[in-house]
Amino acid sequence: EKEPCSPKRALSRSSSTVSSKHSSVQQGSESWEVVEEPRGRGSPGQQPQRHEGYLLKKRKWPLKGWHKRYFVLENGILKYSTTRQDVLKGKLHGAIDVPQSVMSVNKKAQ
Numbered sequence: 001e002k003e004p005c006s007p008k009r010a011l012s013r014s015s016s017t018v019s020s021k022h023s024s025v026q027q028g029s030e031s032w033e034v035v036e037e038p039r040g041r042g043s044p045g046q047q048p049q050r051h052e053g054y055l056l057k058k059r060k061w062p063l064k065g066w067h068k069r070y071f072v073l074e075n076g077i078l079k080y081s082t083t084r085q086d087v088l089k090g091k092l093h094g095a096i097d098v099p100q101s102v103m104s105v106n107k108k109a110q
Contacts, residue, residue, distance in 0.1 A: 035103040050074045052084070069093065 056066040
């Protein structure tokens with residue numbers, strides 16, 4: 001019998017659920033590993049440092065390739081857009097609540 005999906009444990013690349021903090025899932029010919037939550041988040045009450053800059057984001061459709069995007073990680077939220085000015089204006093392409101996300105790594109790509 002399947003476990004109910006938990007937002008902290010569900011994998012985006014698979015319908016499987018994971019019950020431990022560190023687990024592997026086989027999907028087709030790909031092997032994915034769920035990354036454990038990092039330890040040592042700093043001192044209590046300490047404000048996390050802001051990180052920002054350009055990264056290349058993989059493009060899927062209609063033409064495969066890479067987009068240059070400006071990313072900002074602040075207070076656990078990863079936001080991105082085309083330029084820094086667009087992020088400041090709130091014109092975002094996307095935003096991710098990192099503490100609520102499940103991260104996985106394709107073991108073959110390492």
